[in-house]
Amino acid sequence: MRRLAPLLLAALPIIAVIALVAIPLVTLLSEGLRPSSWQVFSSGSTWRVLVYTVSQALVSTVLSVIIALPAAYALYRLRLPARRILLAIVTIPFVLPTVVVGLAFRELLPFAGTTAAIIVAHVFFNVGLVIRVVGSVWGQLDTRYAVVASCLGANRWQAFVHGSWPLLRPAVTAASMLVFLFTFTSFGVVLVVGDPALPTIEVEIYQRAVQRLDLDGAAALTIIQLVVVVVALAIATKLQQHLTVRGIITETAIRRGPHGLTDYAATAATFIVVVAIIIPLGSLVSASMRVRDSWGLTWYVEAISPSDTSTRATSAAEALLTSARYAVVATVIAVTLGVFAAIAVTLLRRGQASLDTVVTLPLGVSAVSIGLGLLLFSISGPIDLRGWWLLVPLGQAMVAMPIVVRIVLPVLRSIDPRLRDVAATLGASPFRAWVAVDGPLALRATAVSAGLACAVSLGEFGATAFLARADTPTVPVQIVRLLSRPGEANLGQAAALSVILIVVTAVIIGLAERARPRTSQPTATGGW
Amino acid sequence: MLATVGFASAGLILAACGGSASTDSATTGATTNAADPVNVRVITHDSFALSEALVAEFEATSNITIDFIPAGDAGEIVNRAVLASGNPDGDVLFGVDTTLLSRAIDAEVFEPYVSPAPLRPALVDAGQGIVTPIDDGDVCINIDDEWFAENDIAPPTTLGDLVDPQYAELLVVQNPATSSPGLAFLMATVARYGEEWPNYWTQLRSNGVLVVNGWSEAYQSEFSGGGGTGDRPLVVSYATSPPAEIVYAADPKPLAPSTSVMLDGCFRQIEFAGVLRGTPVPEAAQSVIDWLVSEQVQADIPLTMFVFPAREGVTLPDVFVDFAQRSPTPLDIDPSTIAADRDTWVEEWTQIVLR
Numbered sequence: 029m030r031r032l033a034p035l036l037l038a039a040l041p042i043i044a045v046i047a048l049v050a051i052p053l054v055t056l057l058s059e060g061l062r063p064s065s066w067q068v069f070s071s072g073s074t075w076r077v078l079v080y081t082v083s084q085a086l087v088s089t090v091l092s093v094i095i096a097l098p099a100a101y102a103l104y105r106l107r108l109p110a111r112r113i114l115l116a117i118v119t120i121p122f123v124l125p126t127v128v129v130g131l132a133f134r135e136l137l138p139f140a141g142t143t144a145a146i147i148v149a150h151v152f153f154n155v156g157l158v159i160r161v162v163g164s165v166w167g168q169l170d171t172r173y174a175v176v177a178s179c180l181g182a183n184r185w186q187a188f189v190h191g192s193w194p195l196l197r198p199a200v201t202a203a204s205m206l207v208f209l210f211t212f213t214s215f216g217v218v219l220v221v222g223d224p225a226l227p228t229i230e231v232e233i234y235q236r237a238v239q240r241l242d243l244d245g246a247a248a249l250t251i252i253q254l255v256v257v258v259v260a261l262a263i264a265t266k267l268q269q270h271l272t273v274r275g276i277i278t279e280t281a282i283r284r285g286p287h288g289l290t291d292y293a294a295t296a297a298t299f300i301v302v303v304a305i306i307i308p309l310g311s312l313v314s315a316s317m318r319v320r321d322s323w324g325l326t327w328y329v330e331a332i333s334p335s336d337t338s339t340r341a342t343s344a345a346e347a348l349l350t351s352a353r354y355a356v357v358a359t360v361i362a363v364t365l366g367v368f369a370a371i372a373v374t375l376l377r378r379g380q381a382s383l384d385t386v387v388t389l390p391l392g393v394s395a396v397s398i399g400l401g402l403l404l405f406s407i408s409g410p411i412d413l414r415g416w417w418l419l420v421p422l423g424q425a426m427v428a429m430p431i432v433v434r435i436v437l438p439v440l441r442s443i444d445p446r447l448r449d450v451a452a453t454l455g456a457s458p459f460r461a462w463v464a465v466d467g468p469l470a471l472r473a474t475a476v477s478a479g480l481a482c483a484v485s486l487g488e489f490g491a492t493a494f495l496a497r498a499d500t501p502t503v504p505v506q507i508v509r510l511l512s513r514p515g516e517a518n519l520g521q522a523a524a525l526s527v528i529l530i531v532v533t534a535v536i537i538g539l540a541e542r543a544r545p546r547t548s549q550p551t552a553t554g555g556w
Numbered sequence: 557m558l559a560t561v562g563f564a565s566a567g568l569i570l571a572a573c574g575g576s577a578s579t580d581s582a583t584t585g586a587t588t589n590a591a592d593p594v595n596v597r598v599i600t601h602d603s604f605a606l607s608e609a610l611v612a613e614f615e616a617t618s619n620i621t622i623d624f625i626p627a628g629d630a631g632e633i634v635n636r637a638v639l640a641s642g643n644p645d646g647d648v649l650f651g652v653d654t655t656l657l658s659r660a661i662d663a664e665v666f667e668p669y670v671s672p673a674p675l676r677p678a679l680v681d682a683g684q685g686i687v688t689p690i691d692d693g694d695v696c697i698n699i700d701d702e703w704f705a706e707n708d709i710a711p712p713t714t715l716g717d718l719v720d721p722q723y724a725e726l727l728v729v730q731n732p733a734t735s736s737p738g739l740a741f742l743m744a745t746v747a748r749y750g751e752e753w754p755n756y757w758t759q760l761r762s763n764g765v766l767v768v769n770g771w772s773e774a775y776q777s778e779f780s781g782g783g784g785t786g787d788r789p790l791v792v793s794y795a796t797s798p799p800a801e802i803v804y805a806a807d808p809k810p811l812a813p814s815t816s817v818m819l820d821g822c823f824r825q826i827e828f829a830g831v832l833r834g835t836p837v838p839e840a841a842q843s844v845i846d847w848l849v850s851e852q853v854q855a856d857i858p859l860t861m862f863v864f865p866a867r868e869g870v871t872l873p874d875v876f877v878d879f880a881q882r883s884p885t886p887l888d889i890d891p892s893t894i895a896a897d898r899d900t901w902v903e904e905w906t907q908i909v910l911r
Contacts, residue, residue, distance in 0.1 A: 515804020
């Protein structure tokens with residue numbers, strides 16, 4: 029049973045990845061790769077595109093992490109006013125359709141159409157992810173190491189570097205990995221605010237596969253993309269395992285009021301981040317209320333009950349309902365698969381790294397390639413999946429699952445295994461011991477990850493669009509449709525719908541935050 | 557409340573004029589089985605739209621139900637159809653245009669069907685006896701008239717004017733590799749300048765043309781007119797964007813659009829619908845195509861999709877008569893030439909304009 033359990037747990041996520049990522053990819057490669065594909069590998073421009081894609085992703089990642097760390101500290105270790113609201117705000121960019129944010133940035137940034145604009149937009153989208161992934165560990169970090177360091181005469185910086193940072197590093201690595209994958213394969217941002225002269229691999233794949241029907245080239249580029257992702261994942265997984273220290277987590281988060289220069293600086297940094305996120309959101313709000321030369325709620329009224337009687341009109345309520353339906357299904361799937369995978373990784377004796385890589389892979393693989401592969405598979409394979417509504421939430425779940433794993437896994441890894449041994453000594457079955465020891469901590473991390481998974485699903489546009497098209501549009505799809513027409517009503521309604529999406533998301537995330545299970549007793553499960 | 561009244565009366569009018577023409581589609585559709593409605597899946601591009609009431613009326617009278625499946629831009633839906641040729645995931649494809657038609661026909665995507673409705677002969681010919689033309693429209697340079705009035709400059713009137721230094725840094729275009737109006741504009745320049753087109757673009761580039769990846773970025777964020785928030789008064793868009801500007805303006809509607817169209821250098825796009833080869837319901841699919849070119853649907857098209865109906869003698873809405881423009885000398889290129897050279901053009905364009 030001890031050996032079998034992790035394998036059983038691992039089976040489900042692995043099957044999902046095989047069915048939804050591996051099979052489509054293999055289909056694309058087997059039908060697309062031809063001798064002519066080698067031209068892509070030997071062409072100098074391909075390698076320029078690769079270098080550019082990796083560089084912008086690395087810069088975006090490093091900046092996102094640097095900017096997020098002080099905020100993660102302040103939001104998870106300090107008692108800040110309106111903490112929940114601040115946390116909801118940093119999560120909002122995640123649900124916004126890239127086109128909407130892109131258009132807002134095009135107006136706000138004096139340097140739209142450059143690599144700098146891509147990086148700013150990437151940081152905007154991902155800083156909240158880092159804050160949440162790192163914060164969920166930081167909030168429960170055992171501070172005694174830092175305290176000991178202080179007692180030994182270390183100043184606060186030294187105490188952090190030697191006491192807390194080593195414990196945080198796995199979470200930071202995990203978050204960096206996610207951001208790297210997101211920015212490495214990002215599509216919408218690059219298209220809307222990027223420099224048309226500098227395509228990324230994902231844009232190249234899109235141009236070849238969707239516009240030119242050049243399967244040979246698309247397949248070759250997909251391979252290059254896959255190799256980079258696997259290498260990056262291997263490095264990150266190794267780092268993470270290497271860095272993990274057991275027994276660093278206390279069960280309850282203790283937040284104290286800020287004191288000292290560092291705390292105030294971190295708090296200030298947090299508010300700067302929040303303001304920087306609010307500015308583009310604010311420009312959306314103003315666009316949504318601008319009616320000709322005055323202000324009003326006309327576009328909200330229109331968005332809620334459109335006076336347009338054509339098939340393209342979808343009321344905000346209808347679109348929200350569609351989005352919500354997909355989000356619920358996607359969240360349940362992503363959380364189930366992600367938690368199973370995370371538990372399996374901690375329990376497996378061998379093959380941890382491979383399982384970890386497999387479940388993170390979907391984030392790093394081109395959505396266009398997967399969509400195309402699924403199409404080819406449906407045409408020639410035994411099962412025709414085209415038009416199956418479940419593909420939409422499944423696709424979203426594949427994007428969200430790696431996030432769930434990255435949030436839950438560091439928490440599970442950090443639990444002192446001796447606690448389980450204690451439980452076993454007291455007569456608990458392995459399952460019972462797991463439930464008693466890991467359960468409460470895992471639940472909290474799961475709740476955090478469910479909030480993010482839900483946000484991913486609500487805002488997801490790229491993967492959904494290529495995987496399957498539903499006849500009922502989600503909110504982001506409807507927003508993009510509105511933006512594809514001239515006239516202020518379309519622009520105004522798109523902005524109004526975006527604001528509605530923002531508010532709904534903020535409420536959902538706020539509620540999830542409140543609903544997080546809280547263990548009542550501050551028990552002594554802190555380590556030794 | 558006003559809106560509700562509008563709904564109801566529009567529905568009544570549509571229902572009233574629907575009576576006669578719907579009978580012929582009903583008879584064809586009903587040949588299958590009177591009891592079970594036949595479902596027809598119409599794959600469309602994302603810009604597709606029709607009045608709900610028309611669809612409901614057709615379904616009520618024809619024993620056919622329709623699912624409209626928006627599946628991407630025109631290029632995307634055609635390429636999907638090409639890959640799935642003979643084993644389609646729909647029954648009718650709407651939205652294949654002149655630039656993509658050859659690719660679809662070469663891949664035998666369609667079961668030949670041309671509706672017998674009275675359609676403009678030039679459009680029918682372009683369908684090569686395989687698909688039915690539904691509408692057409694021009695991709696043209698749009699002009700922010702207010703900007704030119706304020707700055708006291710005469711707006712450009714020909715493609716050649718655009719390389720004139722007095723129009724430096726005023727034009728925004730879309731990347732033909734990622735945008736269909738962008739591609740259409742590139743083709744317009746190829747049609748006009750022939751072998752010399754790269755030269756024209758070299759000049760456009762030195763005259764400060766701005767390239768963005770999509771129509772939304774160009775029109776909504778870089779263009780100064782039509783509700784756009786940018787500072788460039790010339791943009792590649794559609795000849796019907798000015799009437800759309802009025803239709804989608806806040807009340808009270810302005811009397812005239814703030815933008816106009818440069819009638820030289822327009823590329824004409826015809827959109828077709830075809831029966832997908834391999835459909836289990838070819839007859840019902842044909843009925844749907846007949847319905848798409850029926851009087852009511854064709855009269856509905858201008859204000860839902862902002863294009864011109866393919867059917868002859870359809871009354872255009874006032875806003876179209878007043879503000880929609882048609883280039884007297886539209887440019888086009890033989891579809892087989894497009895099929896053969898389009899990728900090379902795009903690649904060469906990328907080298908000239910972006911590198």
